[in-house]
Amino acid sequence: MDRQFLQHCYNSDSHSSSTTGATATIAFTGTRILLYSAYDTSSGIMGVTLSDSSGTAVTPEVQVSLRSDAPATGNYLVYCQPHRCQADHMCSRSG
Numbered sequence: 001m002d003r004q005f006l007q008h009c010y011n012s013d014s015h016s017s018s019t020t021g022a023t024a025t026i027a028f029t030g031t032r033i034l035l036y037s038a039y040d041t042s043s044g045i046m047g048v049t050l051s052d053s054s055g056t057a058v059t060p061e062v063q064v065s066l067r068s069d070a071p072a073t074g075n076y077l078v079y080c081q082p083h084r085c086q087a088d089h090m091c092s093r094s095g
Contacts, residue, residue: 014038026091027053033091035079039068048079053088 015024016038026033035048043066050059064078081091 029088031084031086033081036075037078039066043067049092051090
């Protein structure tokens with residue numbers, strides 16, 4: 001990955017997949033989650049779902065487009081979950 005691109009990513013760290021249908025799950029305890037991502041010409045749409053600690057969805061899937069005709073750039077806020085009660089949650093994204 002391009003060093004110039006990474007300098008704009010949180011902690012100079014980036015994770016991605018080019019596999020259709022790939023998923024990532026982030027377990028967290030709190031009231032809200034913010035997801036940051038990059039935009040570029042090769043990105044598509046990701047679905048984001050918030051679940052309780054047992055995996056039961058508590059929000060419907062939200063579709064987020066990461067495609068941009070501009071040069072690849074990172075560290076953009078692409079999803080912001082409204083405040084929920086303090087609890088254990090899982091945030092899943094698929095693309």
